[in-house]
Amino acid sequence: MQKFPMTAPxxxxxxxxLRTLKSTERPAIIRAIAEARAHGDLSENAEYHxxxxxxxxxxxxxxxxxxxxxxxxxxxxxxLSGSHVKFGAHVKLVDEETDKEATYQIVGVHEADIKAARLxxxxxxxxxxxxxxxxxxxxxxAPGGDRSYEILEIRFG
Numbered sequence: 419m420q421k422f423p424m425t426a427p428x429x430x431x432x433x434x435x436l437r438t439l440k441s442t443e444r445p446a447i448i449r450a451i452a453e454a455r456a457h458g459d460l461s462e463n464a465e466y467h468x469x470x471x472x473x474x475x476x477x478x479x480x481x482x483x484x485x486x487x488x489x490x491x492x493x494x495x496x497x498l499s500g501s502h503v504k505f506g507a508h509v510k511l512v513d514e515e516t517d518k519e520a521t522y523q524i525v526g527v528h529e530a531d532i533k534a535a536r537l538x539x540x541x542x543x544x545x546x547x548x549x550x551x552x553x554x555x556x557x558x559x560a561p562g563g564d565r566s567y568e569i570l571e572i573r574f575g
Contacts, residue, residue, distance in 0.1 A: 420489060421489055421490070421491040422486060422489050422490050422491060422526055422527065422528055423491050423493050423505055423526045423539065424490045424491065424492055424493070424525070424526035424528065424529055425492070425493065425494075425495060425506060425523075425525055425526065425529065426492050426494060427529075428525055428526055428528070428529025428536075429487065429490050429492055429529075431529065432483055432486060432487055432490075432528065432529065433483075433487055435479075435483060436480065436483040436484065436487060439476055439479060439480050439483070440480060443476050444476055444477075444480070447469060447472050447473045447476055448473075450465070450469040450472075451466065451469045451470060451473060453465075454466035454469050486528050490526075490528075493505055493506055494506075495507065495508075495523075495574045495575050496574060496575030498574045498575075499574055500574075501551045501552065501572065502549055502550065502551050502572070503524065503547045503548055503549060503550050503551070503569070503572055504524075504548060504549075505524055505525075505526075505539055506523070506524065506525070506574060507523070507524050507572050507573065507574055508521055508522070508523045508571075508572070508573040508574070509521065509522055509523075509524065509547055509569060509571070509572055510569070510570040510571035510572075510573075511547075511567040511568065511569060511570060512567065512568050512570055513565065513566075513567055514555065514566040514567060514568055515565065515566065519570065520535070521535060521571075522535050522536070522537040522543070522544075523535060523536050523537065524537050524539055524544045524547065524548070525537065525538065525539065526538070526539060527539060527540050542558050542559060542560075543556075543558050543567075546558045547569070550569055551569065551572070552569050552570065552571060552572055553568070553569065554568070554569050555567065555568045555569075556568075556569070
């Protein structure tokens with residue numbers, strides 16, 4: 419079975435989503451299906467078909483989350499150290515073209531959220547950063563042309 423590297427907070431977020439789907443969403447959709455069924459003819463019952471579609475999505479997501487959480491390999495960034503970028507690191511960068519600074523944490527594929535500054539280990543930027551140290555410049559291919567960043571700081575934990 420393939421293991422997925424993940425931070426402890428990332429695993430907790432996925433486990434919470436799984437609990438919510440099982441304890442709240444699943445029972446609610448079962449009730450909605452029963453209610454729609456009570457309206458009679460199922461062949462032209464849009465509520466019933468929508469509820470069944472939602473149920474299919476929920477069951478698929480539950481199966482996906484169960485697989486991910488059972489195969490998660492939790493890595494504690496606080497236990498890591500060093501001067502090079504690796505999984506779990508918080509990396510402060512400056513865009514060499516715009517001088518805009520940003521800080522990202524490099525996390526597992528299933529916990530990435532760019533709005534929360536959590537960058538997937540498989541993203542082009544994270545791949546370019548891995549193994550680099552403070553002061554290094556990295557170039558990342560982007561739709562509008564290559565972007566260059568300089569690493570200002572690396573923290574763990």
